[in-house]
Amino acid sequence: MNNHTPVIAIDGPSASGKGTVAERVAAALGFRYLDSGVLYRVATLQALRRGAPLEDAEALATIARDLEIAFRDGKLWLEGEDVTEAVRTEAVSAATSRVAASPAVREALLARQRAFREGPGLVADGRDMGSVVFPDATLKVFLTADVATRAERRHKQLMEKGMCAKMADVVEELRQRDARDSARPVAPLRHYPDAVFLDTTRLTIDQAVGQVLAWYRERAGA
Ligand code: C5P
Numbered sequence: 001m002n003n004h005t006p007v008i009a010i011d012g013p014s015a016s017g018k019g020t021v022a023e024r025v026a027a028a029l030g031f032r033y034l035d036s037g038v039l040y041r042v043a044t045l046q047a048l049r050r051g052a053p054l055e056d057a058e059a060l061a062t063i064a065r066d067l068e069i070a071f072r073d074g075k076l077w078l079e080g081e082d083v084t085e086a087v088r089t090e091a092v093s094a095a096t097s098r099v100a101a102s103p104a105v106r107e108a109l110l111a112r113q114r115a116f117r118e119g120p121g122l123v124a125d126g127r128d129m130g131s132v133v134f135p136d137a138t139l140k141v142f143l144t145a146d147v148a149t150r151a152e153r154r155h156k157q158l159m160e161k162g163m164c165a166k167m168a169d170v171v172e173e174l175r176q177r178d179a180r181d182s183a184r185p186v187a188p189l190r191h192y193p194d195a196v197f198l199d200t201t202r203l204t205i206d207q208a209v210g211q212v213l214a215w216y217r218e219r220a221g222a
Pocket of ligand 1: 014015036037038040041093096097098100101125126127128129177181
């Protein structure tokens, strides 16, 4: 990989807070930010809209490859339509972890993810940022929190968006999604050995951001 632009890879389970932390770390360093999960989400939304069977790997990969998307004004656009909220529903979340298990879909989204690597640097969050997409990342973090804390965070987010959800359902959905993401043979969610472990159960967002920045500065000698 002949690209010297530094990358901070932050991987971890659903609702661990990795997106918020990654976004803030990127802002602090003036780096770009990639939310890789949103690419899997938008591919899934398009597949659902087109009525593509979620078992049809080839059809899904074609959809993923041909996606016409843009990130503008803090929103996600699919073929000119604002789908920022539409990709976050629980139905799309659940279907996404099935679609993301397909190696053909992952391959189709690879180049798109790597294209985010532009100066001065990139912070990327997902499940396989450090293991597959940016194996030469300067810093790799596995960010997690216990399932009760993650469920509380997700529940709060949903309520803030005016989406009703029962706590028990949120916990169940997180467990199922973690299990699917961890059990798949290709690019599973895993704490790979060269990633530093960050448990945010008892940390504030500022503390988590501060820790990632400190590790990065140590590695980068900045
Ligand atoms: O991070 P987020 O919860 O938005 O991701 C949605 C789903 O996309 C995950 O449950 C996972 O199945 C998939 N995903 C993935 N690889 C990534 C990012 C997300 O498989 N790098």
